[in-house]
Amino acid sequence: MKFFLQIALALLALSTTQCATQTAAQTLAPTARAPIDDDAFAAIASQVRNPCKNIPEKASLLGALQSDRVCYGASILADDIVFFKSQGLNADQTTKMIVAEYESIVAPHAFRTDGRPRMGNADAPVEVVIFSDFQCPFCARAAKTMHRIAERYPQDASIVFKQMPLVSIHPYAAAAAVVTTFANEKDMFWQIHDTLFDDQKSISASLLTKQIERLGATPEDVFDPVKGQRLAVVIVEDMADAEKADIAGTPTVFVDGVHIQGGANFERVAARIEAIRYAQNASLDRTHMPPKLDGKSAENSQTPPNDEQNSPQPHDGEQNSPNDEQYSPNDEQNSPNNKQNSPQPPNDEDSPSI
Numbered sequence: 001m002k003f004f005l006q007i008a009l010a011l012l013a014l015s016t017t018q019c020a021t022q023t024a025a026q027t028l029a030p031t032a033r034a035p036i037d038d039d040a041f042a043a044i045a046s047q048v049r050n051p052c053k054n055i056p057e058k059a060s061l062l063g064a065l066q067s068d069r070v071c072y073g074a075s076i077l078a079d080d081i082v083f084f085k086s087q088g089l090n091a092d093q094t095t096k097m098i099v100a101e102y103e104s105i106v107a108p109h110a111f112r113t114d115g116r117p118r119m120g121n122a123d124a125p126v127e128v129v130i131f132s133d134f135q136c137p138f139c140a141r142a143a144k145t146m147h148r149i150a151e152r153y154p155q156d157a158s159i160v161f162k163q164m165p166l167v168s169i170h171p172y173a174a175a176a177a178v179v180t181t182f183a184n185e186k187d188m189f190w191q192i193h194d195t196l197f198d199d200q201k202s203i204s205a206s207l208l209t210k211q212i213e214r215l216g217a218t219p220e221d222v223f224d225p226v227k228g229q230r231l232a233v234v235i236v237e238d239m240a241d242a243e244k245a246d247i248a249g250t251p252t253v254f255v256d257g258v259h260i261q262g263g264a265n266f267e268r269v270a271a272r273i274e275a276i277r278y279a280q281n282a283s284l285d286r287t288h289m290p291p292k293l294d295g296k297s298a299e300n301s302q303t304p305p306n307d308e309q310n311s312p313q314p315h316d317g318e319q320n321s322p323n324d325e326q327y328s329p330n331d332e333q334n335s336p337n338n339k340q341n342s343p344q345p346p347n348d349e350d351s352p353s354i
Contacts, residue, residue: 079275135170
């Protein structure tokens, strides 16, 4: 019991209070490749800075795309323009989105993925990383998206799950993170993951205890101060990765180290994967990107130095997505400083304490 509270409090120190609201997107339109002769496309691309370090003489994205040395990042941004326009955004909205996407493209992240739950081909050329909370309703939607992505791109993409329990607003989030981290050790993460998201409204100490028993264990095996310490370490590391990347909400999705807005939306993630595969197959210059994520510790990866101009700013989950609404728990009830809402150990009367 005390150990669980210690875990929850440790996570609280790193957690935030956002759970981003996601809404359904329109159907993905076919993606063209840098239609620079299209006036509407060119007008938007001319307002975005050039992301290509290999052609610094070009001032804008349009200039980079007109070069015969177009880089990986420029190709991705070009596809983003086509995607956002296909979703019905006007020129001003699309430009705003692409400027935000530029900030993500030029400041990619590498995360600790070694030993984390992974769905799909571990050697896939594209790695999708999702930071999620088992009590966030929009994470449940994102979970289905990740399954669809794995089914659509079995050889091209793998999905890595990172724990980000928002313990200040979700009372069972920390316990669910511990139980699913334990499940990962038993090679049953995705089974428990699906059960919790499918029955999310029923998450309780009783439901979590049933999952522990399903794993052939007892609550004491999972939350014992000695046995469970290794589980807490994994969760705190994931939370530290989230903090380092300025993640302020769940679900938050990165594709090959780059945050994408609207990551719970299948069409959005699929479009980015296809854009990356095109850029990879074309062997475009990617000197601005970190080394391919290989599951090693984030401390061993290289990322470009952050400056005020190019570094990503703190964001509220997926607030900038054209198809998302924003949930901002800013009243006294949801405040992380409200003692009444600090995480407490689950103590359902019908189940053992965990």
